[in-house]
Amino acid sequence: MIPRRFLPTAIAFALALPAYGYPEFQQFVKKNSGRGTNCAMCHLHPDGPEGLKPGQIGSLSTEEMNQLNQARAAFEPGQNVSNPILNAFGNSIIGKLGKTKFLQIRMHPEELPAALGDMSDLDHDGISDAQEYLAGTHPLDDSSGEPSRLLLINLRRYAFHLIMMVVATGAGLYGLNAILHWFDVLMSAARDKEEGNG
Ligand SMILES: [Ca+2]
Numbered sequence: 001m002i003p004r005r006f007l008p009t010a011i012a013f014a015l016a017l018p019a020y021g022y023p024e025f026q027q028f029v030k031k032n033s034g035r036g037t038n039c040a041m042c043h044l045h046p047d048g049p050e051g052l053k054p055g056q057i058g059s060l061s062t063e064e065m066n067q068l069n070q071a072r073a074a075f076e077p078g079q080n081v082s083n084p085i086l087n088a089f090g091n092s093i094i095g096k097l098g099k100t101k102f103l104q105i106r107m108h109p110e111e112l113p114a115a116l117g118d119m120s121d122l123d124h125d126g127i128s129d130a131q132e133y134l135a136g137t138h139p140l141d142d143s144s145g146e147p148s149r150l151l152l153i154n155l156r157r158y159a160f161h162l163i164m165m166v167v168a169t170g171a172g173l174y175g176l177n178a179i180l181h182w183f184d185v186l187m188s189a190a191r192d193k194e195e196g197n198g
Pocket residue numbers: 121122123124125126127128129132138139140
């Protein structure tokens with residue numbers, strides 16, 4: 001018999017037992033993108049939720065276990081989910097879809113991008129979370145993205161700076177030319193005067 005004071009922890013632990021990552025998503029991403037990916041796309045720890053390391057279930061405090069169970073009970077969509085074993089992308093998926101829909105989609109991981117939509121871009125690199133999932137790049141790392149897309153996005157983002165740089169360089173060159181020209185005119189005027197005097 002478990003002493004009464006340990007009951008909440010024991011219940012929380014028992015509820016936490018069927019805790020597996022969902023490798024279907026990872027397998028789909030690998031196949032679809034050709035990029036190797038690990039559990040860290042959605043979980044805090046790259047090895048997934050099982051274990052004793054930071055971000056894994058075995059390392060959670062009682063309070064975090066309660067958070068975990070609350071997050072697991074977020075069946076309806078549109079909730080603010082804060083699961084201590086998930087990263088911001090993992091939490092945003094459960095928050096947006098709800099656990100029920102998420103578990104349905106698990107059998108069709110190719111449907112996740114459509115379910116997420118293209119509105120969310122958690123790392124603000126210009127590529128939506130859903131597109132990063134498809135491309136096997138990290139939705140929380142703004143230096144991780146399809147290289148050609150990142151380049152285009154950055155060119156667009158920094159277009160103003162690039163134009164200003166060209167203008168400034170041009171103006172600098174023009175300014176220098178103008179000064180040299182002015183100096184030239186001055187010198188030849190002085191020469192003419194000297195010749196006139198001589
Ligand atoms: Ca992004």
